[in-house]
Amino acid sequence: MVLCLLQIAAVAAIAFYLIRWRAAVRRRNEQSWESLLARLSPEWSARELSEQFLWKEGVNATPDDAWQRMHGPKGLWIMYQNARVMLEMADYAARNSDTVDSLLLETLHSDLMQIRVCVLMALAQYAFSQAGEGVRVNAYRAASMYTGMAARMTELLQASAAAIVPDFVAAM
Numbered sequence: 001m002v003l004c005l006l007q008i009a010a011v012a013a014i015a016f017y018l019i020r021w022r023a024a025v026r027r028r029n030e031q032s033w034e035s036l037l038a039r040l041s042p043e044w045s046a047r048e049l050s051e052q053f054l055w056k057e058g059v060n061a062t063p064d065d066a067w068q069r070m071h072g073p074k075g076l077w078i079m080y081q082n083a084r085v086m087l088e089m090a091d092y093a094a095r096n097s098d099t100v101d102s103l104l105l106e107t108l109h110s111d112l113m114q115i116r117v118c119v120l121m122a123l124a125q126y127a128f129s130q131a132g133e134g135v136r137v138n139a140y141r142a143a144s145m146y147t148g149m150a151a152r153m154t155e156l157l158q159a160s161a162a163a164i165v166p167d168f169v170a171a172m
Contacts, residue, residue: 031092033164039085040171044071044078063133063140073126076139079146080119082172086153087112089168097160104156111149118142 061069070076090108094100122138129135150172157165 028088028091029095031088033089033092033161033167036085036089036092037164037167037171039088040082041078042171044075045172061140063136066140066143067136070139070143072139073123076119076122076126076142079142080116083112083115083146083149086149090153090156093156093160100156100160104152108149108152108156111145111152115142115145115149118145 070079087108090100090105094105118138119142122135122142125132125135125138154165154168157168
């Protein structure tokens with residue numbers, strides 16, 4: 001009896017997961033450039049860290065200065081969210097264009113994971129040490145990777161959806 005209930009529960013859990021997965025795929029496929037751009041957070045911009053962050057990599061600040069310019073954990077969290085949206089934009093471009101460079105797409109995926117790890121480490125450290133040296137260094141690393149990801153995203157958009165680049169630049 002118990003084994004039968006466990007089997008039913010396992011099948012129900014798998015069915016629930018598959019239904020949610022299919023709904024997520026459907027939502028993803030129904031996205032447009034405009035909906036993706038609207039999801040980019042306008043509350044903070046990496047322009048405060050680098051004047052040309054959309055065109056070339058690098059941060060024009062020290063770790064302490066970058067921490068102040070990004071408004072501490074607020075800027076980290078926005079980087080975390082925007083990195084995910086930029087990855088969805090790259091995936092959208094890959095699905096809707098034949099000219100997307102697969103190496104560039106893989107690099108964007110790698111950037112996303114590294115940014116998320118750095119941001120989560122910095123936020124965890126911040127929760128325990130209130131912006132110690134380790135927090136500022138991890139935040140600086142995340143910001144540096146974020147500017148690189150934004151530059152590569154601009155490059156990808158120029159190649160596959162040039163008309164959207166001005167809107168992307170304005171949103172960032």
